[in-house]
Amino acid sequence: MSEKSSCNFPPWRLAHVTSKLEAGKVKAGMNEMSIAVNAAGMGVTQTPLAAHGKTIPAERLGPLAPTDPGIGIEAIRRRYEEDGYVWLSGLLPRAEVIDFRRWVFTHLAETGLLALGHDFALGIAAAEGFDWNLANRRLMSIVRSAAYEGFCAQPRLVRFMDAFVQGISYLHKRKLMRYVQPGTAVATPAHYDLVYLRGGTSRLVTAWIPIGDIPAEMGGVVYLESSHALGRRMEAEFQANSGTLSPEERISAYNNHMAEGGWISKDLPDMAERFDARWLAADYEAGDVVLHSPYMIHAATNNEDRAGRLRLSTDIRYQNVDDEIDARWSNHWSLGDML
Ligand SMILES: O=C(O)CCC(=O)C(=O)O
Structure with a gap:
């Protein structure tokens, strides 16, 4: 990540995105770079999505189904149970999410990560290298900032999560934020989240929140269709075979029964073939929130944004406060904390 960005984007493209933002009109889905799903929700991405050197073939790609938060909490919960995820479009105020994106990038700018001369809300990546160590420290x-706490604890989200978990929602203190440079091969491999949170209840729910628009070609999260059942089977198999592990190892993602890092695979096309499923992709917009089950298999693809924007997102985990809490997640995220 400390290496030079290999992404060269045409200046007209930058000017175009800048003027849309200034005009307050940036709205992915209306953006011509944002082409993952057609109006009928039946399309697939035109830009091939790739990760770890492998391109997902068109027949193994499908659209993630959006959910209108207005359908009501019971219907939302049903969709989540059925699909393993629910993509809530426009749950949060878009302008506030974009403001927060600007705030984050303002604080990362001194690392050399951002191109100067643009509104930081655009998140245009610098063409030159940046100070990776400093960026990690800043992240x-x-x-740990009050601003981020406030973003994650905004009343709209808290009230929604209380209703979703049917009680008082608990937000795990360990919260992750990720930025991904365009034109780099950084992408989260396929996994399900329970692997990292085996020390408490399995009634967990992850909220993946794009901080800014993340059209599919910018490498947002992709979900393996209907894989929450598969994740459950994989977890049952792991538990059945974990008798020889110590109690610490049994809840760790880094024991010798697991692949490196707790990942299932980095080969997304192969997984889709093996399980005869599609990877579901979406054009996410600032204001969206995706909830996914701890058994749902997901990954990310490369950020191929032609406008050279950084992908920025956060992923945070909730549960009902009355369920058992995995104490290992009671500290802020630290790089290398092996969770
Ligand atoms: O944002 C990403 O790249 C991965 C997110 C993730 O793994 C999660 O939300 O659980």
């Missing part, structure tokens, strides 16, 4: 400060 660790940002996830």
Whole structure:
């Protein structure tokens, strides 16, 4: 990540995105770079999505189904149970999410990560290298900041999560924020979240929140269709075979029964073939929130944004406060904390 960005984007493209933002009109879905799903929700991405050197073939890609938060909490919960995820479009105020994006990038700018001369809300990546160590330190400060706490604890989200978990929602203190440079091969491999949170209840729910628009070609989260059942089977298999592990190892993602890092695979096309499923992709917009089950298999693809924007998102985990809490997640995220 400390290497030079290999992404060269045409200046007209930058000017175009800048003027849309200034005009207050940036709205992915209306953006011509944002082409993952057609109006009928039946399309697939035109830009091939790739990760770890492998391109997902068109027949193994499908659209994530959006959900209108207005359908009501019971219907939302039903969709989540059925699909393993629910993509709530426009749950949060878009302008506030974009403001927060600007705040984050303002605090990362001194690392050389951002191109200067643009509104930081655009998040245009610098063409030159940046100070990776400093950026990591800044990121660790940002996830400890009052501003980020406030973003994650905004009343709209808290009230929604209380209703979703049917009680008082508990937000795990360990909260992750990720930025991904365009034109780099950084992408989260396929996994399900329970692997990292085996020390408490399995009634967990992850909220993946794009901080800014993340059209599919910008490498947002992709979900393996209907894989929450598969994740459950994989977890049952792991538990059945974990008798020889110590109690610490049994809840760790880094024991010798697991692949490196707790990942299932980095080969997304192969997984889709093996399980005869599609990877579901979406054009996410600032204001969206995706909730996914701890058994739902997901990954990310490369950020191929032609406008050279950084992908920025956070992923945070909730549960009902009365359920058992995995104490290992009671500290802020630290790089290398092995969770
Ligand atoms: O944002 C990403 O790249 C991965 C997010 C993730 O793994 C999660 O939300 O659980």
